[in-house]
Amino acid sequence: xxxxxxxxxxxxxxxxxxxxxxxxxxxxxxxxxxxxxxxxxxxxxxxxxxxxxxxxxxxxxxxxxxxxxxxxxxxxxxxxxxxxxxxxxxxxxxxxxxxxxxxxxxxxxxxxxxxxxxxxxxxxxxxxxxxxxxxxxxxxxxxxxxxxxxxxxxxxxxxxxxxxxxxxxxxxxxxxxxxxxxxxxxxxxxxxxxxxxxxxxxxxxxxxxxxxxxxxxxxxxxxxxxxxxxxxxxxxxxxxxxxxxxxxxxxxxxxxxxxxxxxxxxxxxxxxxxxxxxxxxxxxxxxxxxxxxxxxxxxxxxxxxxxxxxxxxxxxxxxxxxxxxxxxxxxxxxxxxxxxxxxxxxxxxxxxxxxxxxxxxxxxxxxxxxxxxxxxxxxxxxxxxxxxxxxxxxxxxxxxxxxxxxxxxxxxxxxxxxxxxxxxxxxxxxxxxxxxxxxxxxxxxxxxxxxxxxxxxxxxxxxxxxxxxxxxxxxxxxxxxxxxxxxxxxxxxxxxxxxxxxxxxxxxxxxxxxxxxxxxxxxxxxxxxxxxxxxxxxxxxxxxxxxxxxxxxxxxxxxxxxxxxxxxxxxxxxxxxxxxxxxxxxxxxxxxxxxxxx
Numbered sequence: 399x400x401x402x403x404x405x406x407x408x409x410x411x412x413x414x415x416x417x418x419x420x421x422x423x424x425x426x427x428x429x430x431x432x433x434x435x436x437x438x439x440x441x442x443x444x445x446x447x448x449x450x451x452x453x454x455x456x457x458x459x460x461x462x463x464x465x466x467x468x469x470x471x472x473x474x475x476x477x478x479x480x481x482x483x484x485x486x487x488x489x490x491x492x493x494x495x496x497x498x499x500x501x502x503x504x505x506x507x508x509x510x511x512x513x514x515x516x517x518x519x520x521x522x523x524x525x526x527x528x529x530x531x532x533x534x535x536x537x538x539x540x541x542x543x544x545x546x547x548x549x550x551x552x553x554x555x556x557x558x559x560x561x562x563x564x565x566x567x568x569x570x571x572x573x574x575x576x577x578x579x580x581x582x583x584x585x586x587x588x589x590x591x592x593x594x595x596x597x598x599x600x601x602x603x604x605x606x607x608x609x610x611x612x613x614x615x616x617x618x619x620x621x622x623x624x625x626x627x628x629x630x631x632x633x634x635x636x637x638x639x640x641x642x643x644x645x646x647x648x649x650x651x652x653x654x655x656x657x658x659x660x661x662x663x664x665x666x667x668x669x670x671x672x673x674x675x676x677x678x679x680x681x682x683x684x685x686x687x688x689x690x691x692x693x694x695x696x697x698x699x700x701x702x703x704x705x706x707x708x709x710x711x712x713x714x715x716x717x718x719x720x721x722x723x724x725x726x727x728x729x730x731x732x733x734x735x736x737x738x739x740x741x742x743x744x745x746x747x748x749x750x751x752x753x754x755x756x757x758x759x760x761x762x763x764x765x766x767x768x769x770x771x772x773x774x775x776x777x778x779x780x781x782x783x784x785x786x787x788x789x790x791x792x793x794x795x796x797x798x799x800x801x802x803x804x805x806x807x808x809x810x811x812x813x814x815x816x817x818x819x820x821x822x823x824x825x826x827x828x829x830x831x832x833x834x835x836x837x838x839x840x841x842x843x844x845x846x847x848x849x850x851x852x853x854x855x856x857x858x859x860x861x862x863x864x865x866x867x868x869x870x871x872x873x874x875x876x877x878x879x880x881x882x883x884x885x886x887x888x889x890x891x892x893x894x895x896x897x898x899x900x901x902x903x904x905x906x907x908x909x910x911x912x913x914x915x916x917x918x919x920x921x922x923x924x925x926x927x928x929x930x931x932x933x934x935x936x937x938x939x940x941x942x943x944x945x946x947x948x949x950x951x952x953x954x955x956x957x958x959x960x961x962x963x964x965x966x967x968x969x970x971x972x973x974x975x976x977x978x979x980x981x982x983x984x985x986x987x988x989x990x991x992x993x994x995x996x
Contacts, residue, residue: 450475451594453567455586455604456554457546458483463490463665465594469499476504479667482703482717484552487665488602488640496665505676507640507664510649512657514637516601516630527577528617530624533563533570533584541581542572546607547701547991552671555719566592569628573608573617583608583617587625591634599635606639619651640664670705670717685709688874689727692972696980700991716988723987728944728979729968730987737942741967744818745785747940754939756932756962761820764807770819771800777821782806784814788966790911794882796822796889809881823961825950827910829918830929831969831979832937833944834986839977840925842954845907846877846915850898856887857894860906867915874970877915883907918973924955932960940965943986 451465452475459479466472472487473496479485486507490496497504533539539556546553563570566589573583586605590596603625608617626637639657641648666672683706686694690712697704703717712727723731729738740746748758760777763785764770774780774797782803784792792813794806803819810817831839846867848859857879864877877883879894886908887894898904910916929951937945946969951957971979985992 448594453588453593454558454562455568455588456558456562457552457605459485460588460602460604461485461487461490462590462594463487463493463496466490469496472496473500476665476667479669480720481722482552482671482720484669484671485667486640488638489662490665493663493665503668504665505668505672507666508675509640509642509664511660511662511664512639512641512649512652513660513662514626514652514655514657516626516634516636518656527575528582528620529574529576530571530620531574533559533572536560538572538581542570542584542607545581545584545609546605547699551605551607552701552703553719553991569625571621571624571628573621581609583621585621585625587629587637589629589632589634591632599633601629601634601637603637603639619655622652622655638662670703670715673705682706682709687712687727688972689968689970690714690725692975692980693725693727693983696984697988700984700988702984702988702991716984718988719990721988721990725987727968728971728983730944730983732943732987733967734941737940738967740940741942741945741965743785743816744783744964745816747965748818748820750939751936751962754935756936756939757960759821759823759961759963761818764810764817764819766807770803770807773819774798774800774803779822781820781822782810783818783820784810785816785818786814790882790907790909790914793909795908823950823959825952825959825961826954827916828921828929828949828951828954829969829973830925830933830947830949831945831971831974831977832933832947833979833982835934835937835943836982837922837925837930837933838982839920839974839979840922840929840954841918841920841974843910843912844917844919845905845910846917847903847905847907848898850900850902850904852900853897855895855897856892856904856906859898859904860894864915867917875912875915877906882914912970912973920974920977921954922974922977926953926955926957929954929957929960932962936962936965942967944983945969 449465449467450471451462453460461472461475463472472490476485476487493506497506533542536556539559542559543553543556559570562568569587569589571585571587572581574580575582584605584607585603588602588604590598590600590602603622606618606621629637638660639652641652666675668676683691683694686706686709694704694706694714697716701718705715707713707715707724714725716723716725740750745763748761751758762773764782778798780797780803782794782797792810794809797803797806807817827843829841829843830837846863848856848863850859854862860877860879860883867875867877883906884894886906887904890904892904907914907916912918929949933947936947944967946966947962948964948966950961950963952959971983
């Protein structure tokens, strides 16, 4: 819909302008108002054309620069661009001057403008098994958004697309596979005569996209040709389009179809969507850790606007359709501070789980006196861990003696003053990821271990394995040669300078934490229904939308013993590929993109 300023007598002039557009023939290039610069606004534009015309396409606005009297008004309009949208200012007079007025906000789009003169006869395309028709309803609009998202473009609200398709200004065409009935392509045309009474009889093409999954050839060509034919039937003079300067296949296609370059330039705002067009490289993306990068990649695949707030910390801002959400890896604004606090303190977590009827190991808060020893004697073997902490820091597993207990509590207090002493229970270390109270992934985590070669010492094997884990996880997983590793090796009856026999395996960490060299093995498909129920119950007890739950179970497929150990409010989604953890996370934080193919 266009929003020109009302002028007296506009309706009569509008009819005359439409007739003028129907009679339009190709004007000499040097006289074309849209292809030359001028300082003073032509009298006939001031007299005959609507002023300050902006057309809302849903994904952003088209700002027709030649309808504005000056750069101040253009700046005001461009600065009103909504978050998650991409406005385009075309046909602006003296574009370099406009950009110089706000160089921190605006840039010249690195695209070419191509023009097809519609007085030329349009050659019909051969039958390609396609039905080319106008966009009709919400389902068509959803199909269009599916396709443009796959193409990495910005989508539009379905109601805006449908409403625009019912106006004379827009021509929304979809290509439907005749065999399957599936929409496989889309293109949008804007009639400048309908929009603002363009005396040149111009039109423009936008949002051309083809489903990469289609096997039909020539869908893009057929859509462009169909749009040109529709505007030719209205008597329009030309069809313009904008294409990135390095999009060689598209440029070749347009030139083959008879398009020629014209000196028309786009001005856009510097925003996260446009950042690749004006900023060098993607260094910020490359600086993200794997857990933030998997979210960023999924967002980009869906056409979500992405801003890296802090690469080192993994903070992102995701925007789509007027909605924005800030995330840190898998933690988002949707997770409350209360839920984070419950997960942060392992004592609180176990109490919440226990009250919800979930099986947890026996445990107590360490007091540093004989009560701790009495508990150890009661259960026989304990795990000592800081009440707050992550990545396995300060945890001692397998404490059976008083001296060990005192030493373990002291080590844990270096991480956090409050220490939890729990009964050590046996089982496989199982991580279940729950998103929006539904199980998305499950994996067994195994502690770091090394395999003997008959030549290398245990220490050499640990260092070699640590380098391999770091390379495989972009540095996120390594095996530290610390007291915990040495103690685990000694507990198994070895020393760091011992040589393991060929094929002999040795566990070198007591816990399966991935940051200390642990490995992860997907068991989502065989996860028992009982464990799924426990995981969902735990997520609801914490009232948390995304959580990684740690359990110890004897068998993930047919469990007889189950203990819920901890909850992580920021689970590493990248650890569970190919399970769709990042996809479900984006579905949660930006539900309007749910179902968008990635």
